[in-house]
């Protein structure tokens with residue numbers, strides 16, 4: 001991938017990056033470029049390489065080969081320059097300090113800090129300013145990590161499973177704030193297992209599998225890539241279950257009483273064949289896959305290819 005000098009200084013790029021632990025290739029020839037103002041979700045099954053990718057991006061791990069550039073410099077240089085804010089899953093919070101003391105420290109360390117009160121308010125931790133950080137609930141600790149990640153005017157915000165442990169209103173407030181950050185031209189990259197969040201929030205979705213990029217596009221493009229559609233209908237009276245199971249292009253079928261739900265790689269052909277069985281389906285619905293089903297279809301197809 002080649003970038004012009006101006007674009008390179010604004011972009012975040014992985015070029016043919018590989019990182020192995022013994023025999024396990026956690027990241028395997030990964031190339032991608034992230035742009036200002038993008039909100040990007042990083043998805044993948046357990047062990048796909050998401051955390052390793054974020055660690056490489058933050059300079060916490062070094063690639064075995066390939067290069068990681070953050071705004072045209074190394075991840076370390078970008079962090080020292082205050083261009084990166086991060087919220088990691090495991091990042092322990094200091095013991096025995098209060099929330100406001102910790103946020104003050106993060107602001108003091110940032111080259112382009114925001115006002116402590118603003119950071120606290122944005123992260124929704126003003127009410128617990130004097131609480132010791134080792135006495136916080138899981139969701140409160142996440143909000144404090146969020147405050148630390150947004151203590152200054154960074155250009156890239158990296159979030160690993162940011163909403164784990166947050167209640168519904170905390171999640172909504174969190175994502176509204178992240179949307180503002182992206183609207184102001186920052187790049188927001190988050191790894192998540194909550195596919196509905198990726199669907200609702202991300203402009204771009206990256207699907208990792210065994211360290212490789214399986215899909216890269218909008219949520220709608222990823223759903224289309226999976227190809228399959230959902231068909232559901234009700235049948236009256238007795239019907240031939242075996243014949244239903246033999247319908248063409250089915251990738252899955254679930255028969256529950258009189259209700260049948262199938263997933264088909266060619267819904268038109270499946271529905272046509274259904275009428276050919278001489279049954280009269282009621283409440284027939286044909287719908288695209290949700291991001292979660294598309295994700296499962298894409299990763300399972302890849303597993304099947306590799307085994």
Ligand SMILES: Nc1ncnc2c1ncn2[C@@H]1O[C@H](COP(=O)(O)OP(=O)(O)OP(=O)(O)O)[C@@H](O)[C@H]1O
Nearest residue numbers: 021024025026044045046047048049050051052053
């Ligand atoms: N320090 C390590 N030593 C050895 N193997 C590791 C190490 N860290 C990660 N791995 C392996 O590398 C692969 C990628 O792990 P990684 O944590 O990046 O995946 P992930 O997508 O973040 O997974 P999860 O969704 O479970 O958090 C896995 O097979 C994991 O077992």
